Amino acid sequence: MTAALESRDRFLAEFDRHGGTLPGPGRLRREALDRFAALGFPARGQEEWRHTDVAPLTEIPFRLAAGTPNPHQFAGVARGPLRAFQIAFVDGRHAPTFSSIDGNPGVRISSLASVLREDPGRVEPLLAKLAAFDRNPFAALNTAFFHDGALVRIPPGAPAGAPIHLLFISSMHGEPYVTHPRILVEAGEGSQATIVESFLGPAGGVYFTNAVTEIAAADGARLDYYKVQREGVEAFHVASMQARLGRDASLTHHSISLGGRLARNDFAAALQGPGAGVTLNGLYEVTGAQHVDHHTLVDHAAPRGTSRETYKGILGGRSRAVFEGRIVVRPTAEKTDARQINRNLLLSSEAAVHTRPQLEILARDVRCKHGSTVGQLDPSLLFYLRSRGIGLEEARRILVHAFACEIIDQVRLDAVRAQLGGCLGLMARGVA
């Protein structure tokens, strides 16, 4: 039997053991598990996974995470510089001591597990409405297994307030384990909010984060949504984020992907109301043997939608990056204005990128542009900096930062931006 099948069967057996203890909708879970059993882990060569081999993930017997005996060791991490309402999870379990969710007027931030126990009717109708799992085995797996996560409900008309931080920490104690964080965000009509999703883990830990996020932005809602992925470099991170936008709703998604041995980020936005707009700012930096994969889909389904997508990647060592960005403009989406660009900076001759933008335009009156580039640091720029006394390493760091700043400058939260300043340029300083 292959590793992929063995791994699948381990998950199925794990469900037989623990499925009964998971909170919430048993039927949905069973349905998702059956779907996962049928799909299995993606085989090599499967279209959606052409350049990303999940074999290393299937070779590790991950157990379902059961929380950490001592979450308090993460107090320092959990009380980071971000001034925000926060809900924190350590190894998949809600850590109330690091959470400060009260006092945010109107906005409700809850542990999904507790809501499912106390008031399942409030949340069950929302689950898996956006994150379909019929084709995505990881989303199916999450739906079958998720234990906890965040439920964020922003009431209609809520004005912009302090950011909301959803923090997922992996402690990596003991055997390799998997968590399946689930996040549900409901932004009511005309509401505004800033949400930060963070994933953190220790450098050497072998663990697997399999996250699913569903975001429903009602008419006129404005969301600034950050995802900061700083898993340990031996970790696996697979995440799927699905958003639906109503009339004139707007979503700005900043996707920062720095950690993980293998990181796969799926993002899909359905622009279902007229005039909806989505902005995607992505930044990934990988080195060593890291592999990062972004699959994005912007589905223009209504007239006058706009999308602006810029993903930039910095690669060192033997790292690999995959970018596949699809823009679909349906016949109903006249006057769509869509742009997409993916730029990559290779700092090593052994690093490589697969980049593929795809446009499917089925409407007539639209403006669409896309492009991708892969290049190296420009020697003439390096020389210019050095000719002014700036050392080679510093010159490289400056130019890497200059490459990334188009994305970093869009980050409006100082605490997040400061984190990036610290992470970027590690490779340029010779870590690669």
Next chain:
Amino acid sequence: MTMLEIRRLSASAGDRPVLRDLSLSAPAGEVHAIMGPNGSGKSTLAHVLAGRDGFTVTAGEVLYDGRDLLAMPPEVRAREGLFLGFQYPVEIPGVGNTYFLKSALNAVRKHRGLPELDAHDFLQIIRQKAKLVRIDENLLNRPVNEGFSGGEKKRNEILQMAVLEPRLSILDETDSGLDIDALRVVADGINGLRSKDRTIILITHYQRLLAHVVPDRVHVLYDGRIVRSGGKELALELEQKGYSWVEKELAGTP
């Protein structure tokens, strides 16, 4: 004291031999002009002196203040006080002009054992120097050279020179593409740096900059060699007779 001593230097650009057995000596306190037609090796000489990749020294040596210049990486040459004014200054999107200048100045100061300047002291310096070369303060906040006009780029080079206060400046066709007002500003900037401790090498195609920055010596570079050297009047002679004059004279020499 000799600031720059080039001894029998031969160098290639890529695989193509450009400089052949070139010798030149420039003492401290002097301004030297190196003139020559297109393709004579002017820019190659400038780049070899600044340490750019892609050029190979095949013979000879260069002493800077008595030390082996060619053994130093480009940034060390700069920290030791060598400055190259680029013929085509590059645009660096994403790097602010002020940040760049501050990084450069602090790298140079650190090398000289001086404390790094804080933001306030640095701004004082840069504002004063910017006024000197008549650079709009807006350009200080923009990315290096991005969207600058040709003249603004050249003035930005002179600004960098004024901030870094190099001991040996090599200005590669800094006068090209300047209108008369910009030329005067650039010339003032160069003249402002003249002192008994500094040496300035002006690499130029034309005489017109030399009307504003009067050189102590003029050298004619032709086919990779210095074929004639003289006083400032040599520049005028070249201007009148053209480079073909040198060519004919050389052909006539046995």
